[in-house]
Amino acid sequence: MFIAQELGDGPGLTLDGPEGRHAAAVRRLRAGERVDLTDGAGRVAECVVREVAKDALGLDVLRRYEVPAPRPRLVVVQGLPKGDRGELAVEMMTEAGVDVVVPWPASRSIAQWKGDKVAKGLGRWRATAREAGKQSRRFHLPEVSEPATTARVAELLSGAALGLVLHEEAAEPLSKVALPVEGDIVVVVGPEGGVSGEELDRFRAAGAVPVLLGPTVLRTSTAGVAAAAVLLTRTGRW
Known part of the structure; x- marks a missing residue:
């Protein structure tokens, strides 16, 4: 799972910055692998890696949804x-x-x-x-x-x-x-x-x-x- 401040609303996303660098260079994710993104406030984007750059991932979004905050x-x-x-x-x-x-x-x-x-x-x-x-x-x-x-x-x-x-x-x-x-x-x-x-x-x-x-x-x-x-x-x- 990776954290992204913006999850957008289109069919694709780019994961860059420190998270994208970690995904591409450290985790070495490849095209076709599943990736989940969250904004840390309950929004989630389930994705598949479309392409891999040196320090970023191009993602296809499968679906977006929101997880309610737990109570109490x-x-x-x-x-x-x-x-x-x-x-x-x-x-x-x-x-x-x-x-x-x-x-x-x-x-x-x-x-x-x-x-x-x-x-x-x-x-x-x-x-x-x-x-x-x-x-x-x-x-x-x-x-x-x-x-x-x-x-x-x-x-x-x-x-x-x-x-x-x-x-x-x-x-x-x-x-x-x-x-x-x-x-x-x-x-x-x-x-x-x-x-x-x-x-x-x-x-x-x-x-x-x-x-x-x-x-x-x-x-x-x-x-x-x-x-x-x-x-x-x-x-x-x-």
Whole structure:
């Protein structure tokens, strides 16, 4: 699968730029092979390679269609982890089906994006989401938003159909929480040091429910995808 910003409406398409170069020079696609294109927002073009140039493909379009956005939407607020664990978390959550990832510099985050680190960190997370979305054949690519302050996270939770905070001392298991069929489910995943008491109180005041993911304590890089698996199964998206 390849990503193209414009899918047109005629009988043919040209896949060029970095995607076309990768298809022609790295993947070495040949005339007659099937290729699917998406704009990342639900539009899909099923194509057959007509001709191959050095860094582009000429395609014949078999059909175009649109894939509805999945509901309810799953938003994961990811506390900034150290090292490359952020990219690992984004990759796994993208493959699982998370719709929005929100970077959160929590009070206990060891890593902090400041100055030019913001653009660099966002660039890495967004590139990871794009590549993981292609690999997992997602026609709706996930959004990686701008970093959110704790106040902004509280706003997201307040406006959600359901707000959840993963916490090791919560009494209610994630597997038992009543789920909405529409709107946003917002899940907060703390960093290595967890969600602070002050942050938890603020999120509770915004209407969020602290939930227990399971009997073990997961790393911040794996907690999001584990929670997503539970929620996507229970909502029927899986």
